[in-house]
Amino acid sequence: MDDSIVLTEEHIAAAHLRLVIDDKLGRNTPEYVRWIALADAGTSIAAIISQDSGAEAADVLSQAGREGTSRSFEFSGNPTFRLLAPEDDVASFSSGNEADDSWLAQNAVVGQRSTQSSIYVFDDSSGRVLGYYSLAPVALSASAVGSATSSSSLPALLLARFALDQQLHLDEAGGAMLRSAIMNAVQMARQVGARTFAVQAEDPFKRSFFLSKAPFLVSSKDGSLLVAKLGEVESLLRNHAMR
Known part of the structure; x- marks a missing residue:
């Protein structure tokens, strides 16, 4: 070994x-x-x-x-973070939010090529999906990010979807899923030149969760949009300082 x-x-x-x-x-x-x-x-x-x-x-x-370390750690027959596959069992996924459930079911059928998002899931030993999130490169207005730059827009990585099976506790399983999302966002940012990490959090409960975990700021232009410097959240993660 x-x-x-x-x-x-x-x-x-x-x-x-x-x-x-x-x-x-x-x-x-x-x-x-x-x-x-x-x-x-x-x-x-x-x-x-x-x-x-x-x-x-x-x-x-x-x-x-x-x-290699570029892949998620695979416990034999146990949960791992990975990209959504067409054969994944999403039929029984129930987050308690119909919009999140139907969005996952739709994209499991049509595949990742039909969306600009990268969709990551984790499952149990039987292959049943227990949670997912989506990351997508976007251009956010400088005013929405709160930047004083002269550019009208800035490249960012957007965590647009973030849902867990309702049997799981958001603060526990959600924390692990957010850490995975940040690590994958860091990798994607190198390809698109993004320095901003944004989260679309219309649900007040989820919004409170994200604000409690990392130094996000609420956009002055959109109360459901949370933004943070990608370097800062990555540093928190690597220093085991994420709340």
């Missing part, structure tokens, strides 16, 4: 989410998952294995390292 392989933020976020799902479904969580959830990004996989000598932990972590 390669001792140089280290944990990433995505690995840790997936471990936190696994803990939440297992608690909701009354399942036992493997010890190695608990160790990952408590670890810091950059921790050597060898250090995790030393805490849990089980072969399963070694096999799963080694596979994650071989596949």
Whole structure:
């Protein structure tokens, strides 16, 4: 096993989410998952294995390292953040918001090519989708972002959809999903030159959730639009300072 392989933020976020799902479904969580959830990004996989000598932990972590850190950490048969696929089971997804549910069902059928958004989901061991979010490159007016730049618009990454199965707790599972969204937004920003991270949050409950997690500002032009400097939210995430 390669001792140089280290944990990433995505690995840790997936471990936190696994803990939440297992608690909701009354399942036992493997010890190695608990160790990952408590670890810091950059921790050597060898250090995790030393805490849990089980072969399963070694096999799963080694596979994650071989596949590279650009992918989400895949627990065998357990939730992982990934792009929506046409064959995903979205029929039983119920967030309590009909608009969010129908939007997911529609895009699962027509595929990602029909939308400019990248749609990420996570599922349970049976393949049932339990949550999703969408990211899209957009151009926001400088006034909406609160920027003093002379440009009329600024490139940004917009978190336009963000929904969880209503059986899950937004503050717990939602936190893991937001961390995943920020990490993917950072990757996308390098391609489009965006420095702003925006969230469309018309639901007051979701809006309060986002404002409690990161230094978002409410746009003066649109009360449902939250904006933040992408570099700032990325820094919070990497320093484990996100609320």
